[in-house]
Amino acid sequence: MEEQVVRPVPRAGVLAIDPYVPGKAKANGGHKLHKLSSNESPLGASPKALKAYRTISELQFYPDGSAGELRTAISEVYGLNPDHIICGCGSDEVLSLLAYAYLGEGDEAIYTTHGFLVYKIAIHAAGAIPIVAPEKDLKTDVDAILERVSEKTKIIFVANPNNPTGTYIPFDEVKRLHTGLPKTCILVLDAAYAEYVRRNDYQSGIELVANCENVVMTRTFSKAYGLPALRVGWAYGPEHIIDALGRIRGPFNMNAAAIAAGAAAVRDQAFIEQAVSHNNKWLPWVVNQLTSLGLDVTPSVGNFILIHFPEDEGKRAVDADAFLLERGCVLRQVKAYGFDNALRMSIGSEEANRDVVAALTEFLK
Numbered sequence: 312m313e314e315q316v317v318r319p320v321p322r323a324g325v326l327a328i329d330p331y332v333p334g335k336a337k338a339n340g341g342h343k344l345h346k347l348s349s350n351e352s353p354l355g356a357s358p359k360a361l362k363a364y365r366t367i368s369e370l371q372f373y374p375d376g377s378a379g380e381l382r383t384a385i386s387e388v389y390g391l392n393p394d395h396i397i398c399g400c401g402s403d404e405v406l407s408l409l410a411y412a413y414l415g416e417g418d419e420a421i422y423t424t425h426g427f428l429v430y431k432i433a434i435h436a437a438g439a440i441p442i443v444a445p446e447k448d449l450k451t452d453v454d455a456i457l458e459r460v461s462e463k464t465k466i467i468f469v470a471n472p473n474n475p476t477g478t479y480i481p482f483d484e485v486k487r488l489h490t491g492l493p494k495t496c497i498l499v500l501d502a503a504y505a506e507y508v509r510r511n512d513y514q515s516g517i518e519l520v521a522n523c524e525n526v527v528m529t530r531t532f533s534k535a536y537g538l539p540a541l542r543v544g545w546a547y548g549p550e551h552i553i554d555a556l557g558r559i560r561g562p563f564n565m566n567a568a569a570i571a572a573g574a575a576a577v578r579d580q581a582f583i584e585q586a587v588s589h590n591n592k593w594l595p596w597v598v599n600q601l602t603s604l605g606l607d608v609t610p611s612v613g614n615f616i617l618i619h620f621p622e623d624e625g626k627r628a629v630d631a632d633a634f635l636l637e638r639g640c641v642l643r644q645v646k647a648y649g650f651d652n653a654l655r656m657s658i659g660s661e662e663a664n665r666d667v668v669a670a671l672t673e674f675l676k
């Protein structure tokens with residue numbers, strides 16, 4: 312007789328999660344490594360942030376549970392009320408807090424076909440049902456989202472710009488989306504790449520948050536600020552939502568080094584300008600080079616591009632990935648995002664960008 316194993320079982324939804332697979336950090340062979348798989352900044356972090364990080368030595372004390380120094384710095388630089396800001400261990404934590412606070416069994420949350428993978432994980436983990444809205448030309452399609460909204464819908468997650476597509480929707484469209492939502496549904500605007508976007512019709516969402524009771528903007532220090540190792544993210548929202556998130560977060564969710572380095576980083580906007588200028592110079596350069604090789608690149612306003620490969624045997628994205636890895640260039644396969652024949656490349660240092668272009672030139676010969 313077979314013995315029945317009795318053991319703890321996670322809540323429904325937990326085992327439906329495909330674990331998040333981070334970008335590879337290693338290449339093959341003796342080549343210099345260019346890690347272009349996680350949209351990290353080739354400029355690293357501000358020297359001022361590194362200096363502040365190194366001042367943290369009294370490790371025997373708990374950090375400030377409210378991350379006051381960091382919230383003050385953010386509120387001063389962005390002109391926001393610090394009571395409307397919550398910090399998290401990366402914006403991933405803030406996204407999870409939103410899901411845990413507002414989603415439960417039977418609720419629905421919507422994101423788009425190629426939306427950021429963390430949304431699906433957070434929705435399932437909260438026991439709710441993920442609903443996927445199709446995109447139009449790889450962009451968020453406001454009408455497709457609105458068509459899927461019901462009284463069960465509690466959160467809409469929109470990355471603007473989106474990862475891994477690099478596309479964005481203009482602020483008019485964001486407002487149109489918000490206008491069509493029930494007042495009980497939260498619109499989460501994930502503006503992880505906002506620093507890089509220089510378009511007249513783009514806004515990260517600050518204005519909308521300030522005027523609405525159901526919009527939250529999330530931001531990160533992992534991209535332009537160059538601090539992913541420390542895990543620093545934040546959200547700006549109406550006080551009642553920030554209050555709810557504050558009740559369920561860990562009492563000391565931000566560590567002391569993250570608070571100190573984050574505060575110094577946000578005050579060094581000159582450094583962000585450098586990161587953005589570097590990107591403005593090299594992103595178009597890489598796109599031009601790859602396009603002249605005959606590759607199709609989705610127009611991006613972020614610090615990364617989505618490169619589409621030919622269907623020819625031996626010239627597909629998996630083949631290119633292997634070829635690039637042999638030459639020290641680590642890009643990101645995006646099958647988990649629904650792209651079978653594309654690679655995502657973060658814009659790197661001049662050397663990294665040139666090495667990728669040279670390798671792909673050889674690959675396509």
Ligand SMILES: *Cc1c(COP(=O)(O)O)cnc(C)c1O
Nearest residue numbers: 401402403427474503531533544
């Ligand atoms: C990188 C990224 C984040 C940031 O994650 P952190 O947890 O802050 O490091 C959030 N959203 C999107 C779309 C991203 O690409």
